[in-house]
Amino acid sequence: MPYTEFFIYLAVMAGVTYLVRMIPLVLVRRKIQNRFVLSFLHYIPIAVLSVMTVPAIFYASSSWLTALVGFVVALIFAYLEKSLVQVAAFSCVAVLIAELLLKYI
Amino acid sequence: MEQNSFKKGITDGLPICVGYFSVSFAFGIFAVASGLTVLQALLISMTNLTSAGQLAAVPIICAGGGLIELAISQLVINSRYALMSVSLSQKLAPNVKGIHRFLVAFGNTDEIFAVSVSNKGTVGYKYMYGLILTPVLGWSAGTVIGAVAGNILPAVVTTSLGVAIYGMFIAIVVPQAKSDKAAAMCVFISVILSCAFKYIPVLNTVPSGFVIIICAVAASVIMALVAPIKIETEEVEADAVH
Numbered sequence: 483m484p485y486t487e488f489f490i491y492l493a494v495m496a497g498v499t500y501l502v503r504m505i506p507l508v509l510v511r512r513k514i515q516n517r518f519v520l521s522f523l524h525y526i527p528i529a530v531l532s533v534m535t536v537p538a539i540f541y542a543s544s545s546w547l548t549a550l551v552g553f554v555v556a557l558i559f560a561y562l563e564k565s566l567v568q569v570a571a572f573s574c575v576a577v578l579i580a581e582l583l584l585k586y587i
Numbered sequence: 588m589e590q591n592s593f594k595k596g597i598t599d600g601l602p603i604c605v606g607y608f609s610v611s612f613a614f615g616i617f618a619v620a621s622g623l624t625v626l627q628a629l630l631i632s633m634t635n636l637t638s639a640g641q642l643a644a645v646p647i648i649c650a651g652g653g654l655i656e657l658a659i660s661q662l663v664i665n666s667r668y669a670l671m672s673v674s675l676s677q678k679l680a681p682n683v684k685g686i687h688r689f690l691v692a693f694g695n696t697d698e699i700f701a702v703s704v705s706n707k708g709t710v711g712y713k714y715m716y717g718l719i720l721t722p723v724l725g726w727s728a729g730t731v732i733g734a735v736a737g738n739i740l741p742a743v744v745t746t747s748l749g750v751a752i753y754g755m756f757i758a759i760v761v762p763q764a765k766s767d768k769a770a771a772m773c774v775f776i777s778v779i780l781s782c783a784f785k786y787i788p789v790l791n792t793v794p795s796g797f798v799i800i801i802c803a804v805a806a807s808v809i810m811a812l813v814a815p816i817k818i819e820t821e822e823v824e825a826d827a828v829h
Contacts, residue, residue, distance in 0.1 A: 483649060488627055491648045491657060496634035498661040499668075504692035506672035514673060517818055521811035523670040525773050527697075528763055529803040529810075530639055530664050531756040532777035537785050539753040543746050552750040553757075560761035567609050573754035578747035585743065 543577050548584055552577035588708030589680045596717020603698045603718075604725030610638055611726045613751035615733025617642065620745065622649045625734040632730040636696055636723060640664045642752055647796045660796035663803060671700040680709035687712040694719030769814035777806040 514520055543549040555576035559569045611632055618628035623645065635641050640661050647657050672695055676688075683691060691712060699718055703710050710718075737745050764771035780802035784790045793801070 483623055483627060485627075487651075488623075488648070490654070491644075492627075492630055492634060494654050494658050495631070495640075495644050495648075495661055498658050499635050499637055499640055499665050500693060502662060502665045503668045503672050503695045504689060506669045507676050507692040507695065508688050510673045510676055514670070515818075517815050518811050520670075520818065521815040522807050523667060524816045525770075525807040525810040526663075526803060527667045528760055528770055528773050529777045529806040530667075530799065531760050532774045533781040533799050533802040533806070534639060534643060535753045535756045535760070536778045537782055539750065542749045542753060549750065552747075552754070556750075556754040556757040557761060560758045561765060563762050563765075564758070566755045566758040567606055569758035570609065570613070570751040570754035573757075574747050574751050577750045578744065581743050581747055 544581060545584060548577050548580035551580040589682075589711055590706045590708065591680065591682070591711025591713045593713040593717040596714040596719075597721050598717075599702050600699070600718045600721030603702065604721040606698065607722050607725040608729035610752060610755055611729030612733035612736070613748055613755075614638065614641055615730040615735075616737035616745050616748050617752065618645050618730070619734045619737040620749070621645045623734075625731060628734040629727060629731050633723070633727050636694065636726060637665055637668075638752065638755070643796060643799055647794070650795075652794055652796060656794050656796040659800055663800040667697070668695055668700075671695055671697070675700055675703060678704050678706075678710055679715075680711040683710075683712045683715065687715075691715045691719070694723065696722065698722065769810060772814070773806055773810045776809055777802055780805060 514523075539553050540546045540549045543552065552573045556569050556573035559572050564572070614632065615625075615628050618631065618641075619625065623631075631641055631644070635644075643660050643664055644657060646652075647660060672692060675691075675695055679688070679691070694715070699722060703715065703718060706714075733748075740748075760774055764774045781798065784793055784798040784802060
């Protein structure tokens with residue numbers, strides 16, 4: 483990626499992200515009362531993460547099969563409420579083992 | 588009571604720093620594998636400080652996507668920070684004014700927000716700077732080391748590490764969905780929509796940044812209408828007084 487082009491993208495990205503954080507902190511002093519807006523904002527994080535994870539995770543390794551192994555392992559450890567780092571680590575190790583098995587068997 | 592120790596901020600930020608290091612390590616690998624340089628990956632991490640936003644932006648940037656698409660994707664994915672900033676604004680001590688508010692706003696991530704509001708009483712700018720500094724260092728260092736390691740490590744290892752960031756997302760989503768039926772419903776709707784935009788002809792031609800926006804907004808609007816959250820009016824008022 484050429485740097486001139488990159489810096490335009492970087493400025494837009496960093497600018498929007500910063501404004502989203504800055505404007506409310508500087509301007510808003512009262513709490514939002516609208517129930518619909520509050521509910522919408524409540525669901526946004528989990529919706530974004532879900533949309534970003536499925537089906538993208540199935541294209542994150544060399545085959546959907548090994549990715550599926552990582553996905554299932556992550557689901558299990560997340561269900562057991564392990565920490566973020568632990569879930570990610572176990573998921574990676576599972577994919578690594580699956581990748582090696584697929585390669586050499 | 589006001590918490591305004593820079594040192595205490597640094598200490599409270601350490602666990603966040605460790606967590607960020609591992610996530611940004613995966614981001615560094617992902618950024619380089621997508622076609623960015625190590626320096627570009629670092630610049631993105633240092634200026635944005637947001638996992639989901641950065642992960643969504645890299646494919647758009649590397650595909651030469653539109654600036655509007657990039658801007659709207661960041662706006663929607665990071666919109667949760669707006670709510671956190673509203674909440675944080677009521678937690679800040681009176682000394683956090685003028686330039687300090689503009690600086691503290693930069694570091695308002697999910698985890699930094701969560702730790703700062705867990706303090707009793709208000710938090711001052713020195714504490715906030717400490718609390719922001721350690722995670723920023725962890726986030727930046729992890730990105731660089733991941734980006735460099737992505738070039739050195741065997742392909743099979745970097746391929747496996749590519750799943751890490753999704754593992755993190757799953758670790759955030761699943762416990763919520765487990766304890767809250769509405770959250771589980773929200774996940775279900777999001778996934779169905781997301782898959783529709785991946786596999787159904789015509790829909791699968793929509794650029795990736797817009798897919799995230801459309802699906803997340805649609806799922807959240809549906810859920811906000813079907814299962815609006817309960818508002819404890821008294822608590823809201825009590826918080827506002829602080």
